[in-house]
Amino acid sequence: MNILLVGGSGFLGRELAQKASAIGHGVTATFATRPVDIPGIRWLPMDLRRSEEITSTLGEAQPDVVINAAYRKADWATTADGAIDLAMAATQHGSRLVHVSSDAVFSGADVRYDESAMPDPVTPYGAAKAAAETAIRQFAPTAVIARTSLIIGRGDSVHEVLTHDLVSGRENGVLFTDVVRCPVHVADLARAILELTTSDHAGVCHLAGPDAVSRHELGVLIAGRDGSDASTLAVGRHADTRSPGALDVRLDSTRTQRTLRTELRGARDFLQRAR
């Protein structure tokens, strides 16, 4: 199968590119600003804010499936408009679409969210993700919208790097005890997305781990796995900062998990097990 991986140079994108290629798919991957060299992958530069680049990339890649793992947090033109333009172009091209979305579409008012929950974002990033989801659900009902939560890797995710920087004193800051999410391991997430890519799933799928942990507990688990001193991690409460942002958002992935061979492990599991 020919896969076009948009955002292939990103954290999730690189894992997807390697795994898709390893299981025999033809992979064309895009980067916006950071070219990457992964053997066996064809790389193309593409900016989602330029519709002519979307058209020419689809023309070159001739994909059976387009996976969109690209976003830029503070940029509506990429995360909403660009994602929608890509989805429309992929649909016109006759390609299946898997669009990666986020638990940021939820406010936390209901705490636990399954695939039937309606978005109620409280940040510009969440609103951009929700706008893209809504448009895609309307004009591409067979597309998969894969919502996920904090993505953890082998020490190299932004969340792990932040923990290391806080422990070592390279960064000053606190980890919140009242911000709760359901982290997922990047390897599990990539496998699950590739499973959905070749399935007949349609609509919203939740791909998060089963363990709900606070940002602070996550930091403690990461520090423990990596042999550093978690007691130096300062704690705080997001509620005291008065800045916008959801507190307790738990993606319930039970329904999607039941249909997958890939196990989405919880953070307490994959961070303990790696010790």
Ligand SMILES: NC(=O)c1ccc[n+]([C@@H]2O[C@H](COP(=O)([O-])OP(=O)(O)OC[C@H]3O[C@@H](n4cnc5c(N)ncnc54)[C@H](OP(=O)(O)O)[C@@H]3O)[C@@H](O)[C@H]2O)c1
């Ligand atoms: N990381 C998390 O904890 C987390 C949590 C929930 C959901 N998600 C979702 O998971 C997906 C992947 O996240 P990630 O952490 O892997 O992101 P990432 O590492 O920041 O990578 C983002 C990717 O998007 C590309 N990109 C940025 N602006 C672009 C533009 N204008 N046109 C085309 N490509 C552009 C980047 O290209 P360059 O690097 O080459 O500039 C990069 O390949 C996103 O949909 C995100 O919303 C992530």
